[in-house]
Amino acid sequence: MNTIHTDVAIIGAGSAGLSAYRAAKAAGATALLIEGGAHGTTCARVGCMPSKLLIAAADAAHHARHGDAFGVHVDGAVRIDGHAVMARVKRERDRFVGFVVEGVDALPAEDKLTGYARFIDDRWLMVGEHTKVHAKAVVIATGSSPVMPATYRALGDRAVINDDVFSWDDLPKRVAVVGAGVIGLELGQALARLGVRVTVLGARGRVGPLTDPAIRAYAERTFSEAFRFEPRANVQAAVREGDEVRLRYVSDTGEVLEDTFDYVLVAAGRKPNIGGLGLRDTSLELDADGMPVYDAQTLQAGTHPVFVAGDANGVLPLLHEAADEGRAAGANAARVARDEQAEPLERRAPLAIAFTDPGIAMVGARHADLAPGSFVTGEVSFEDQGRSRVMLRNRGLMHVYAERATGRFIGAEWIGPDAEHIAHLLAWALQMKLTVADMLRMPFYHPVVEEGLRTALRDAALELA
Template identity: 75%
Template sequence: MKTLNVDVAVIGAGSAGLPAYRAAKAEGARAVLIEGGPYGTTCARVGCMPSKLLIAAADAAHHASSTAPFGVYVDGNVRIDGRDVMRRVRSERDRFVGFVVEGVEQMPAEDRLRGDAQFVDDGLLQVGDDTRVRARSIVIATGSTPVVPAMYRTLGDRVVVNDDVFEWQDLPRKVAVIGAGVIGLELGQALSRLGVAVTLLGGARGHVGPLSDPDIAAYARGVFEQAFRFESRAHVEAATRVGDTVQLRYRRADGDVVDDTFDYLLIAAGRRPNVGRLALHNTSLALDGDGVPVYDPLTLQAGGQPVFIAGDANGVLPLLHEAADEGRMAGLNAARFPAVQPLVRRAPISVVFTDPGIAMVGARHADLAPDAYVVGEVSFEDQGRSRVMLRNRGLMHVYADRATRRFVGAEWIGPDAEHIAHLLAWALQMKLTVDAMLAMPFYHPVVEEGVRTALRSAAARLA
């Protein structure tokens, strides 16, 4: 058994762990990066990139079959070759993963440890069978894992999570998606556009992605109900394996019971932090009900110990840019301990890559104090450029503070949501008022003119 003495040990070589390691090294710390699974990050291997590859194929199929309203006709059927679709998804996915792996393998060999890490005590880690690491500070950046509810765990390979989808050799005939969150909406719509018969089942609360504004959520619900079989409020009563299929019984919001059979159940019911195998019970750290160390969300420090938790492992903001920022700050704080500094977060921004897209910037509607804000609104149904492109579906609400006239947030569904979200996030981070935003240039005709309409609506209500 060999023992390494280091300044900083980073557990996890993903989107948070890599920035943590690099930040610690930049501070001159002796740091090691510990990884028990494959290199490649969740984003590149099973998250952001492969899902966007599948969505890109779905969009191509949708556009090819939606030209007639422009007077442009594609003679014959649009043919989707599932094997070719999935072959490109895997090939390009592997390319992105390769870039990440190459970057990791360029790190000094003595800084890279392979094996699962477990705490022996507060500052001592067991890595694999033959190595122990005594670290002055430790960063936990172990990521998260999809949650599969107990009722589905006996169904074998007919139950999949998003990680599994990207290993498919061909597209299935019929899929039920359980969960109407970001992953469920993105993959459900993509598979539907690629010719898969999709049924997407939400939960009792009827949530649509991350939306908290009831008007925007209701509009989005209607959009997806028209696109594929979407039951935003459903309760699954039974799931039974029948040969190579799953028989599902669920109750709809109107009380009707539906029995149906599917090739696969795609579970998109959330993710849980990967902390269960760290043997945290061997430490003095206080743990919450999910077994995650109780930590300061500003400094990322767990209790009074030189332990920091970043990225999906802390369960707060499971987004790549947030994980990278958290990882960087965790690495700095670990290297500089006890001179710990708070993380200055950027303006909140989240995007769902559906069509139309969903986005949220700044404060959520659900978190705003009543009577402290006004709402500006725009419908994209008659917005000029959106209608020109026949992408005129969407509704946006922007929120402005009554006292300061500052823009504080927005929720919406609509065209070019991913791009508009960046503009609004920049305005929020610059602490702009609605008036200052309206003084900015708006070209004509562009979708962003819809944002101007919403801002004008908010300004009128502030008058």
């Protein structure tokens, strides 16, 4: 049995874990990065990057089919080579993963340990069956995993998660997507554009992360034109029949429907990877789900020398948030290792994007969290917005929210063209605490899609006046 002593032990070498390691080292602490699985981060291996590769292929197919309106004609049918699509997805995915692995390989050998870690007590870890680690502070950065309800687990390999999609050698003919969140909508639309017959089954009317009723209704209508979309479906049965799955569900209208698919892609959310950590062998306070109770500002579990960062805490499962939390947790773990107090994390402006077409974005406060009467709403439709119409991408509706008392911009929800880029402008404006008047003094070039944002801001200014 080997024994290692370190200032900071980081469990998990994903986006949060790597950031925590670098921050702890930068703070002058000794640090040990522990990983039991494959290196490469969720983003590079099964998340952000492979999904965007699939979406890029889907966009190419969509544009090839829709040139007629511009007078650009493709003679004959557009042919999708599923093998070639998936070969590029996997080839480029492996390239991105390789960059991350190279970075880990470059770290000093004495700072890395392979094996699954579990707590013996607050400061002692057992890694595999071969090494004990004593740390003055521990960062839990174990990430998260897709949820697979028992109903679908019984389907065996006919029920897949997003991780499995990127291992396909070819595209299937029929896929049911269970879950209308960001992952379900992105992959559902991409597969539909690549010629797969797709049905997306949501629950409780969810359409991505949207909470504004008008924006959500617009998005529902838009996606219903792209694939079979049942945002309020109640799945009653899922039965495997050979290499097919037969689903029975009740639609929003109360109609009982049945259909057969090659796969069921389950996108029903994610859960933190904390089950194998042995947290009940520590003195940490745990909630009903076995999650350490921690301070969202410092990421510290009570007064214990344990920090929880990234997807493992289940709060904001986004790469940039995981990296920020990892840096804060690593720096705070180094402070606690020196018997100093942890410091609060300075969070950036909330920002969420779904890479659908049209895109979905949310910045700042959600509509659902705003107190009635405390804010005004500015609106713009992109259907007649100049540049959007020029490109025939004129589908979308945006709401911007401004604080009634101060005129300060506080949030926005929308679906529309170039949402991913406009979202960054609004996130910067929010973080700088700009008012609507301040934003309208900024330059807007012509003709650009951002002029639609200016229309919404002008509408908000009228409401404030």
